Each structure stands twice: as structure tokens, then as C-alpha cells.
């Protein structure tokens with residue numbers, strides 16, 4: 144009897160028979176041997192989180208996918224095969240929209256010590272942009288920061304910054320699409336939760352007099368305890384087939400009185416994560432422009448090899464999100480395994496920001512940094528071995 148079948152079929156008997164001692168925690172670690180993969184273990188001794196990270200220039204999306212993470216382990220158990228943001232758009236109210244690229248490493252600034260204004264030692268263009276109309280140039284954007292006195296000292300770099308805040312570790316990267324500066328962060332907490340963050344900055348003010356949107360789509364390929372036996376639930380209800388939907392119940396979109404949550408779980412081990420939209424995610428709903436380029440927030444799909452996006456062409460003018468390619472409108476794929484198509488699931492999640500010019504809805508805010516991103520909270524027992532570990 145192999146380990147997996149023992150765990151699946153006879154967990155109690157196996158445990159009772161002492162096949163696996165409860166203390167036999169054969170925790171796994173990621174192997175970061177692919178091109179560009181770098182291992183992060185946090186904390187460095189007895190790590191809670193381990194993963195491989197890659198620069199945008201090394202990421203796997205059709206035109207990159209920003210900072211990319213692979214083989215993410217929590218307490219020695221596989222959580223995610225890949226986490227990245229392979230789809231990104233800039234949409235303008237008066238003209239068209241564009242499909243931005245995500246494979247050009249940008250530069251962020253690393254201050255000497257923790258900066259008194261920013262509260263961290265690494266800042267991006269978005270962190271720096273607090274004025275509604277002014278832009279701060281490209282790195283180093285080392286303007287005097289109010290209250291800090293004198294010219295700040297910092298250095299520019301294009302790597303991924305890693306800061307240990309004690310209860311969490313934060314990874315920061317910036318990537319560029321010409322004058323647009325997109326910041327990409329992941330925070331991994333000691334309690335097993337994690338947060339991706341998307342932020343927008345503008346180096347020279349181009350198009351800041353035109354209301355526009357930046358739509359960022361994360362792709363989270365969860366392989367909780369391996370790719371099999373995973374399901375996606377919406378508010379605790381298992382989804383039988385792939386789906387696309389909204390953060391709010393469409394019957395109450397204005398008030399968002401019914402906020403939704405999504406869970407990805409392994410049905411054998413009970414482990415998984417819950418997606419809770421961030422407060423900022425509700426600020427800019429999908430299709431705020433009314434032009435139907437971006438109509439949904441959440442997509443649950445079945446894994447397809449090398450499927451990192453919604454289109455085969457990633458040309459600049461291919462501006463709308465092809466949700467029908469990601470989640471078929473006809474003959475939707477099986478998600479829960481009932482139709483025999485497997486249970487390797489992928490979650491896509493849209494977070495968008497609006498940069499507004501002065502209009503009837505208020506003053507210009509186009510250069511003010513806006514950040515969005517959900518929180519993922521662990522489900523089940525991750526920090527203790529269940530009948531021995533190391534399966535999958």
C-alpha cells in the first residue's frame with residue numbers, strides 16, 4: 144500500500160497501526176531549479192513559508208506575469224503550484240484600452256533603513272505617489288519627502304526586495320509598461336495567510352488627464368497537497384463546473400450587501416484557503432466604464448497545461464478580457480470531478496483601480512497611488528502532521 148492510498152482509504156487504520164507516527168512530519172520543500180527561480184525560506188530557520196520566486200522578465204505569462212511565485216509551501220505542504228498576474232490592461236474612457244505587458248523589470252528604491260514616511264525600506268512609484276496630479280519620474284524619484292528633512296538617501300534596484308516584518312515577510316517588485324509603473328507585492332504571514340497586492344504608478348503623467356482604469360488579473364494555480372482532489376467553493380457551496388462571477392451578488396451590486404467568499408480545498412486532507420476580497424477591491428467594480436471590456440471579478444477554471452491567459456495573441460490592441468476563452472460559455476468544464484475531468488483547479492481574480500480626471504464625480508485623483516488585492520486565509524490544519532506527512 145503506498146502512502147497516498149493509505150491516507151485516502153484507511154487513514155484511521157494506518158494511524159492506529161502505527162504506519163505513520165504522528166510526529167513523523169516529513170515536510171517537503173520546493174526545488175527551485177528552473178531558469179530564474181530563487182528560493183525563499185521564511186523564517187530562514189524552521190521556515191513557515193517556502194517558495195520559488197522569479198523576476199517579471201523570467202515569468203511565464205504570454206507577455207510575462209509580473210513577479211511570479213512557484214511551488215509555494217506552507218509548513219512543508221504544497222499550497223500553490225504558481226501565483227502570478229498574467230493579464231493586465233489599461234482602459235481609457237475616451238478611446239480604447241490596451242493590453243499591457245508584464246515582463247519588463249522596473250526599479251524601486253531601497254532606503255537606508257526604514258523610511259519614516261513610508262514605514263518600510265523599499266518603496267515603489269505607487270508608494271511615492273500621494274499627489275493627485277504630480278508624477279515623480281522614474282527611479283530614483285528621490286524628491287524630498289515632507290517631514291523627513293533633507294534629501295532622502297536610497298538606491299535603485301531592479302531585483303525583488305524581501306523585507307522581514309517579524310509577523311510577516313513582504314516581497315516587493317515593480318514592472319514597467321512604458322510610463323506606467325506597476326507595483327507587485329506578496330505578503331506571507333506567520334498565521335498561514337497571504338496577500339497579493341497590485342498598485343499603479345505613473346512616471347511622467349502621460350494620460351493623467353483622462354479617466355482610465357488598470358485591470359489586473361491574478362492567476363492562482365492552487366495544488367493543495369497536490370493537484371488532485373481540489374475543489375472550489377463559493378460561500379461554502381462546491382462549484383460543479385467552471386464559472387465566472389462577481390465579488391458581490393449581482394442582485395445587490397450598488398450596496399454590495401452580499402459579499403462573497405471563495406474557498407479552494409483538498410477534499411482528502413481538508414486543507415485549503417479562503418479568498419476574502421480586500422476593502423479596496425470593492426472601490427472599482429468591473430465594467431465601471433460600461434464598455435464591457437472587463438465584466439467579471441472571479442473565475443474558477445480547470446487547469447490546462449501552459450494556459451496562462453485568456454488569448455493566444457497578446458498584442459497591445461487586444462484590449463478586452465476574453466472571459467469566454469477562459470471560462471467557456473458552452474459546455475463548461477467539470478470542476479468537482481463528478482464528470483471525470485479531474486480536479487486540478489485554478490482561480491483567477493481581478494483587482495482594478497480607476498485614475499480619474501476632474502469631472503462631475505469629483506476632483507482629479509489620477510496620480511494618487513491606489514492599491515488593491517485580496518487576502519487568502521488558511522483552512523484546515525497546516526501546522527501539524529496528519530498521519531505523517533510527505534505525501535504528494
Ligand SMILES: [Cu+2]
Nearest residue numbers: 343355357498
Ligand atoms: Cu493610471
